[in-house]
Amino acid sequence: MVTLSVWPWESYGNLKYLLYAPLAAQVVYSWTYEQDYSRALWCLHILIICGLKGLVHVLWSVYNNMLWVTRTLRINPNGVDSKQIDHEWHWDNYILLQAIIASMICYMSPSLMMMNSIPLWNTKGLIALIVIHVTFSEPLYYYLHRSFHRNNYFFTHFHSFHHSSPVPHPMTAGNATLLENLILCVVAGVPLIGSCLLGVGSISLIYGYAIMFDFLRCLGHCNVEIFSHKLFETLPILRYLIYTPTYHTLHHQEMGTNFCLFMPLFDVLGNTLNSNSWELQKKIRLASGERKRAPEFVFLAHGVDVMSAMHAPFVFRSFASMPYTTRLFLLPMWPFTFMVMLGMWVWSKAFLFSFYTLRNNLCQTWGVPRFGFQYFLPFATQGINDQIEAAILRADKIGVKVISLAALNKNEALNGGGTLFVNKHPDLRVRVVHGNTLTAAVILNEIPKDVKEVFLTGATSKLGRAIALYLCRRGVRVLMLTMSIERFQKIQKEAPAEFQNYLVQVTKYNAAQNCKTWIVGKWLTPREQSWAPAGTHFHQFVVPPILKFRRNCTYGDLAAMRLPKDVQGLGTCEYTMERGVVHACHAGGVVHMLEGWKHHEVGAIDVDRIDLVWEAAMRHGLSSVSSFTN
Template sequence: MIMTKTAPLSTWPWENLGVFKYMLLGPLVGKVMHSRLQGDDHLASNWCFHILFISALRFHVFMWYTNTCNMLFLTRNRRICKKGVDFDQIDKEWNWDNFVIFQALIASLAIYLFPYGYANLPVWETKGLFAIMVIHVLVSEPMYYWVHRLLHGNYLYTPYHSFHHASAVPQPVTAGSTTFLEELLVVTVIGLPILGCCLLGCGSKTVIYGYIIVFDFLRCFGHSNVEIMPHWIFEKFPLFKYLLYTPTYYSLHHSEKHTNYCLFMPLYDALWNTLNTKSWDLQKKISLDAGKSTRVPDFVFLAHAVDITSSLHSPFVIRSFSSMAYSAKLFLLPFWPFAFVVMLVMWARAKTFLMSFYNLRGRLHQTWVVPRFGFQYFLPFASEGINKHIEEAILRADKLGVKVISLAALNKNEALNGGGTLFVKKHPNLKVRVVHGNTLTAAVILNDIHKDVKEVFLTGATSKLGRAIALYLCRRGVRVLMLTLSTERFQNIQQEAPADCQKNLVQVTKYQAARNCKTWVVGKWITPGQQRWAPPGTHFHQFVVPPILAFRRDCTYGELAAMKLPDDVEGLGSCEYTMGRGIVHACHAGGVVHSLEGWSHHEVGALDVDRIDVVWKAAIKHGLRPVSSRPK
């Protein structure tokens, strides 16, 4: 094994601790608790409390600024770099908050060494405001400029600063994605004004709080990749362009590297001749283009939230959480009341909004979300409003010039709109192709069933997918036990099968009929009690939303039908519900294939069984790979 040698101070001392790194702040927490137990009720004079509190404030400034930038429905027309934030960047920036912990520890050490100076700081001192601003402008700004410029030199860039520039799309948390040496230098830059202000005898708690929060806010502002500064400010007040940088200004440094080194004030780039001449023209262009439509997507997947907690699985809520497959977590509990209120607001007022996007083969794919939650689809009085939202999304896509729009599970519910048939019949001149994607869903499930299986138990047997699966399997010589109480619907499906295959379709009305069948295909939700009729060793394939409960330990449960997107997908940084990275539901993948193939027909209503193999082969041809749910 070849060992790679890292440069000194390029890694963090607690790099191997994982989430346990937060325990480094444990002594501060212990100190606060000890003071409270000793009867000290004056938190204002407890320096440990202040360090913890301001650390929490800093964390939230970066987190919520990042979340706001990822609200594409607000920021899509103001984005500077048009790429999406992918999984690689999210992983590189996973420990962006190391600097918060480090600076808290440095502050603790400083106050431990000089406790008297801090204990006597007043709440407010007007002179301190001016002092800290002067020291920042005359000391911190030029110091940062030259340190930053030095880090771009041949010797220091690769081991220490290239990691920061490895983030393709600047985000507020990118500011904290640094090496240990870089953060040592930043601590000096942010600490000197505070120290100088205190040594001059004009420091105050408010000034220190204000300086640190403003410092962080301006770092977030520059790294945001969202241009919010109006260009007219710089035209009316030309000197202002040298006093405050813009997101565009920083983005040029991030992409071209050897210009725009300043901290917050372009004045120093102008003084030392490193100002990028394109800075203000590009800023004006992006500012003017903010009100114009951006690039039209080729494909749109129209999704919906499943439940209230899963709605928190969004890039604009918790970016790192959305980059992993969804599962219920205890830390989501405090967010639940807020999410519930948002749900009520969305139910009353919200329209379909853009959630995420990615690029595939030069085509832009977007995910739009209908502001409705899973349980609402089963409320009889809500169906009209839901269909209205879906129809508005389809008409909007048609007006924009979108080529294909694919409907997620509940958005194409048969009882709701006939699998999209309602909209195609109502608007016969649609240019956008409406796709339910169920043909590929059926193909994924069918190709996941072992070739040597001779009998299958099928629930939801008379649904669109159930019908297609039953007809396909019976042609393959598989005996299909179709659970349905409607003899008429069963007979209609049986009549569709070739005459020599009709005997393979068998109507059953009770779960007991499957007591000897080890392959279940579940298209209608079943209870744990109903699952008891399955023999040990049964595998449950499923196409039901929400998925059934994994109740039986002696059985195996497949995930919902899914496919992995091709390896050349770009800008994908969030997982689709419970799916892994780069994996999407088969109905989503079906729309992708429809778009890549350039098919001109709508895929709505009943499935064409003869097209199952056609769609499957097209998906494989384009690099989509099935995600098997069978036990190995």
């Protein structure tokens, strides 16, 4: 019997979706070669219903993860981490199971297969379905659910799998073992089959019940309280007719209570009602208007392009939990996402959303509704700065300690690396940080100690300047690629007199044809890369990263750091980074907050602080992800 805890297609992975192929093939075959379309119609309805059931879960997940909408009504404040997402990866197994059972029923009972003879609507059918659901499905589910909890064998081998998810989520609703879902098929199927056998079934009844059943299951597992307590105070009887997300969450916290399917009435009759069900629900609703504890650190991110915008966790949480890559299933969504982008651009407000939480909600990521190309439109500069400024002022108002600017949000040409906002608002309590000091530290610690010469592109940029000044102090000869003698001389004069000769201006790439350590801060074409000798390693801080054209050379990734092991609720990847890894500038803001530093980190990088920031990062458990770290 333990085999019923394992799905037959568990080893198939995502190839399990091929099991839908026979249904699709039946539709095509019947419409092509058969005169009787009833079988094809039944199979088509099964496929459509399966698609709608999956869509219900996805839409509930979208709502559940829209923290800018739901943050004040969350029941469990913890985030869903990658471990839980992996645990619930195949939450839709039950939909496939129901499709298989429905197709078997249609072949064994031809009378049920005559979909073209079933009316679109039948009021008697609705009444019959409700009666069967209340008198059969609800008590049966309650009895079996309670039995699974009270029988140690069944709970350990079957039901504990469902309760292994620490934070309820709409996807948790379908995440259960084969035996549990077989039982659920009986609970959900009998009212439908019974109505049809009584001759009062209808198309709308089949669709409506199948979808509403999943809708209510997702509602109960949603980690957001959507019902107003006033509704239950005005109509107390509703407390026993419909459960709430708080009601079901209590079952996951105190597993000896609240066993019902959708109707708390049966917990009342079975004396298993959690006495705190309605008080907690009211408390959560009343607290939604109160001021919440502000995160101590905010990372102000932005979109990169239209496709990467779909990497947000409120779109597809499973996709967001893995490093970003363009996938084929995203292509059909591109037009819709593009329209959303245009809408956000036209109606630009400080559209803030939390990607994930670190260390018990102390850190969050907010987003600015802008995409990469917009930062290079001259007429968009003011609008972008206005939104960044609005986010900084909001962070200052709610009590955020540190706000860190991501990539293009701190572009030198845009706002001087954040200097614009600090100068405009000298009384800011929130510290504005570009995080580039730690970025420089990560790059510099990748360079082997025995290197005596490096070739640096983007040499007069904020990072290029700091890297050049640091390396020359270390006695490393720096070939600085720049056409501007004035900018080169300005940087050279910043170096101590005894090290100024280690900074050398070059104007062509052939000057580095004998140098095997390249630090890239500017995009390189294949021709430009061809000047590097075999065995060269390309360290880089250019966005986007350069393409790997040379097979006889090695390429480093963008500067990044792995977060400490005690980080909690991390369920999404930062763009192309691995799980638990963030860009170095993001980590730099975290370190700034953890150290409690009171200065703004904007404008030019303070070279004297590079080692200090690196040591602080190491002290707090962050680590470099580069294999070239010293």
